[in-house]
Amino acid sequence: MKTNKKVLICYIAASFILFAAALQPAAAQTYKIGLSLAITGPTSDAGVPYSKGVEDYFKYANDMKLLGDDKLDCMIKDDAYKTDVTKRNFEEFLDQGIELYLNYSTGSTLGLKKDFEEEKIPTLPASFHAGNLDDSNYIFLPIVSYSGQLIGLAEYVTKMHQGETPKVAMFIHPSAFGRGPVEDLKKAVEAGLNIEIVEVVEHGKDLDNTAMLKRLSSKGVQYVFCHTVQSPVATMLKDAQRLDVAASKFGENGKMTFLGIHYTGGNDLIALAGDASENFFWTTSYTLTSEDTDGARIQLEMAKKYGRDDKIANSHNYTNGIMVAQIAVEAIRRTKAKGKKIVRENLYEELNAMNGMNAFYPVTTVGPVTYSKTDRQGVDTLQLYKVKNGVFRSTGSTFTSEYYKKIQ
Amino acid sequence: MAVNRWLATGNYFTSYRDEQRIFATHLNRLFFFAFLCCLFVWPLLFEVSNKYMLVIDNILIAIVAIIGLNLLTGFAGLISIGHAAFVGVGAYCLASFARVIGDEHILITHAWPVMIILSGLLGAVFGAFVGLPALRLKHLYLAIATLSFQMIFEWTINSMTFFNQGQTISVGRVFWFTGQVMRADHYVFWYYVVLTVIIICWFMASNLLRTRYGRSLIAVRDNDRAADAMGMHPGLTKVYAFALGGFFAGVAGALHAYLYRGVGIESFTLHHSISYLAMAIVGGLGTLNGSFWGPLAIRTLDLQVDNLAEKAGHIFSANLSLATALRPLAFGLVIVLFLMFEPRGIANWWRIVKSYTKLWPFKY
Numbered sequence: 096m097k098t099n100k101k102v103l104i105c106y107i108a109a110s111f112i113l114f115a116a117a118l119q120p121a122a123a124q125t126y127k128i129g130l131s132l133a134i135t136g137p138t139s140d141a142g143v144p145y146s147k148g149v150e151d152y153f154k155y156a157n158d159m160k161l162l163g164d165d166k167l168d169c170m171i172k173d174d175a176y177k178t179d180v181t182k183r184n185f186e187e188f189l190d191q192g193i194e195l196y197l198n199y200s201t202g203s204t205l206g207l208k209k210d211f212e213e214e215k216i217p218t219l220p221a222s223f224h225a226g227n228l229d230d231s232n233y234i235f236l237p238i239v240s241y242s243g244q245l246i247g248l249a250e251y252v253t254k255m256h257q258g259e260t261p262k263v264a265m266f267i268h269p270s271a272f273g274r275g276p277v278e279d280l281k282k283a284v285e286a287g288l289n290i291e292i293v294e295v296v297e298h299g300k301d302l303d304n305t306a307m308l309k310r311l312s313s314k315g316v317q318y319v320f321c322h323t324v325q326s327p328v329a330t331m332l333k334d335a336q337r338l339d340v341a342a343s344k345f346g347e348n349g350k351m352t353f354l355g356i357h358y359t360g361g362n363d364l365i366a367l368a369g370d371a372s373e374n375f376f377w378t379t380s381y382t383l384t385s386e387d388t389d390g391a392r393i394q395l396e397m398a399k400k401y402g403r404d405d406k407i408a409n410s411h412n413y414t415n416g417i418m419v420a421q422i423a424v425e426a427i428r429r430t431k432a433k434g435k436k437i438v439r440e441n442l443y444e445e446l447n448a449m450n451g452m453n454a455f456y457p458v459t460t461v462g463p464v465t466y467s468k469t470d471r472q473g474v475d476t477l478q479l480y481k482v483k484n485g486v487f488r489s490t491g492s493t494f495t496s497e498y499y500k501k502i503q
Numbered sequence: 504m505a506v507n508r509w510l511a512t513g514n515y516f517t518s519y520r521d522e523q524r525i526f527a528t529h530l531n532r533l534f535f536f537a538f539l540c541c542l543f544v545w546p547l548l549f550e551v552s553n554k555y556m557l558v559i560d561n562i563l564i565a566i567v568a569i570i571g572l573n574l575l576t577g578f579a580g581l582i583s584i585g586h587a588a589f590v591g592v593g594a595y596c597l598a599s600f601a602r603v604i605g606d607e608h609i610l611i612t613h614a615w616p617v618m619i620i621l622s623g624l625l626g627a628v629f630g631a632f633v634g635l636p637a638l639r640l641k642h643l644y645l646a647i648a649t650l651s652f653q654m655i656f657e658w659t660i661n662s663m664t665f666f667n668q669g670q671t672i673s674v675g676r677v678f679w680f681t682g683q684v685m686r687a688d689h690y691v692f693w694y695y696v697v698l699t700v701i702i703i704c705w706f707m708a709s710n711l712l713r714t715r716y717g718r719s720l721i722a723v724r725d726n727d728r729a730a731d732a733m734g735m736h737p738g739l740t741k742v743y744a745f746a747l748g749g750f751f752a753g754v755a756g757a758l759h760a761y762l763y764r765g766v767g768i769e770s771f772t773l774h775h776s777i778s779y780l781a782m783a784i785v786g787g788l789g790t791l792n793g794s795f796w797g798p799l800a801i802r803t804l805d806l807q808v809d810n811l812a813e814k815a816g817h818i819f820s821a822n823l824s825l826a827t828a829l830r831p832l833a834f835g836l837v838i839v840l841f842l843m844f845e846p847r848g849i850a851n852w853w854r855i856v857k858s859y860t861k862l863w864p865f866k867y
Binding site: 134135136139143172173175177178179180182183184186187189190202205206209210213214269270271274 | 552553554557558561661667668669670671673686690763764765767769770809812813815816817826827829830
């Protein structure tokens with residue numbers, strides 16, 4: 096009898112303990128994310144606003160309790176645009192137990208691709224190089240690749256151009272970052288895209304482009320597609336203005352129209368090139384603060400909340416950073432909502448499920464983010480902007496590249 | 504020779520053989536082997552994060568390269584501003600194999616010691632070829648010839664699609680007796696490999712310097728006409744000095760490729776050549792132990808300046824580029840200060856410390 100009583104008491108006590116445990120709120124979790132990028136060194140002019148965008152959005156997510164009581168801890172390390180330092184940072188992040196990784200440059204993304212595969216860690220780079228996706232399963236580009244952007248731009252030219260086949264020159268960065276889309280554009284031409292690529296120029300550190308512009312002009316080039324960073328484009332635009340070879344409107348006869356993709360444009364280009372940037376055409380998937388959109392309003396409010404200066408607040412790379420952080424937070428939020436553990440594997444699954452009805456609509460882009468096992472380029476939609484009176488203004492409606500889909 | 508073989512308070516050499524001993528006393532030998540034991544044992548006792556193990560491995564690889572540069576510039580007196588390109592030759596030798604036969608080929612993953620030696624030999628061939636102008640050129644003119652090799656190397660790698668236009672070429676994970684070396688053991692494994700390579704290189708270099716081939720390097724450095732008059736061949740000596748430097752650099756390049764599991768041009772640029780030269784100067788040109796101090800000092804400085812620049816980068820606006828400027832400023836300042844106040848490098852401090860402890864507890 097005594098034994099039965101003891102067992103009963105034990106049962107009751109255990110039930111109380113279990114009941115009390117069930118009533119206790121689950122302990123708040125902290126999820127670790129790593130970001131390695133160029134805060135100093137080459138391209139730090141883009142890296143700094145990008146890092147602030149990531150930092151601010153994660154702060155915002157914590158402050159607004161977007162993940163309930165759970166917190167995000169994003170470690171941000173400078174790699175000075177060097178792959179070996181990126182590798183060191185990545186190893187440090189792995190030691191710290193990150194579940195998601197944000198990378199930056201094309202070189203380091205290509206260099207660490209095998210590590211991402213081995214570690215099975217979902218990675219969102221700031222590089223939109225199409226080659227990042229070759230032989231890789233864990234790299235997710237935030238927006239359509241440079242190739243997609245450039246082919247989209249070429250399609251716009253073929254649509255708007257009047258006359259015979261438009262003659263095009265490419266002005267690219269002398270690296271894998273710059274060279275990446277050249278072959279893809281050539282493939283699109285072979286697939287029927289009606290443009291003639293007259294010359295591909297890999298720029299150096301020239302401070303004068305007179306000879307190059309004269310040569311392109313003598314070859315009858317009508318459009319110059321730029322894929323590099325802002326400063327060489329600004330130098331070229333200034334020279335084109337001085338030589339009077341820049342078109343004052345799209346496709347002006349006998350003149351050259353300059354167009355560029357994501358990293359060529361933005362406010363930094365206008366600041367560097369001044370008046371010469373007028374009528375520069377630029378495409379990206381991000382919304383700009385020079386336009387009245389929900390994304391711009393949220394971005395400016397966030398910048399104000401976290402005390403960012405005007406330059407950062409209005410930078411498209413700040414938008415870029417915010418958007419990448421938005422994808423990360425959304426993937427965690429969705430994983431959490433399904434009651435799954437926040438681990439690499441589940442985040443990877445959740446990112447791959449971000450399509451169709453589950454597509455993610457961050458207001459900072461002109462289209463939805465869609466990922467699947469066969470499509471790891473986030474926003475496919477592009478918007479064309481044009482410099483008008485010293486600011487980028489959208490021109491025409493959003494578009495996606497048809498030929499890019501054909502050549503993939 | 505001193506009567507007491509364990510301690511010696513002065514030089515008591517009675518024969519050339521005595522003078523050429525690697526270890527002056529038994530105590531020196533004992534300390535050396537105890538130190539080696541510590542180097543081999545500490546990773547088993549303390550757990551170091553992969554990040555720091557990577558940093559340590561990097562320093563060790565730089566030591567291998569600097570032993571070569573020290574033989575070339577310090578002992579033979581031939582300035583090379585293209586040492587990173589020689590390191591690159593070794594790395595790209597491995598990368599070329601990876602491109603042709605695949606990065607997971609058994610030759611790369613299993614026969615890696617052979618690949619490392621092969622890379623060293625190719626480095627030696629390139630070194631000897633680049634050293635040919637040394638037959639006619641001296642001093643700054645020779646330095647410019649090596650600089651041109653650096654430029655040609657960078658241009659070739661950046662332009663040729665075979666070399667992936669400078670972008671990373673992957674190198675597979677190697678195998679050891681216990682199986683494939685995975686990430687958990689990767690950095691410790693390469694620590695032991697590079698440490699073993701350093702010990703072999705150090706013994707090779709110190710023994711070389713005791714032979715007539717080694718002494719001819721110093722003789723040609725000090726006065727090549729006098730060396731010629733003494734029956735040495737200055738031209739051949741210079742070419743062979745370049746080949747030696749190239750060999751060590753090639754080995755370092757292959758080790759770098761295996762450690763990072765990939766080869767990209769950005770690790771072998773002119774900036775890296777200057778950095779190697781700085782390591783040799785700061786460590787102490789013409790001293791073997793300087794080859795250890797230099798990489799240790801410069802890589803540690805790099806790491807500290809990286810941290811400082813990162814902190815500054817978070818504070819200063821990107822437009823000011825102050826954070827970016829910190830790195831070259833600190834680097835340049837260290838070189839200038841060493842050239843001004845300690846041209847003999849850290850190796851000289853080591854010499855003073857050794858002299859002091861030799862007489863201890865008596866006054867130095």
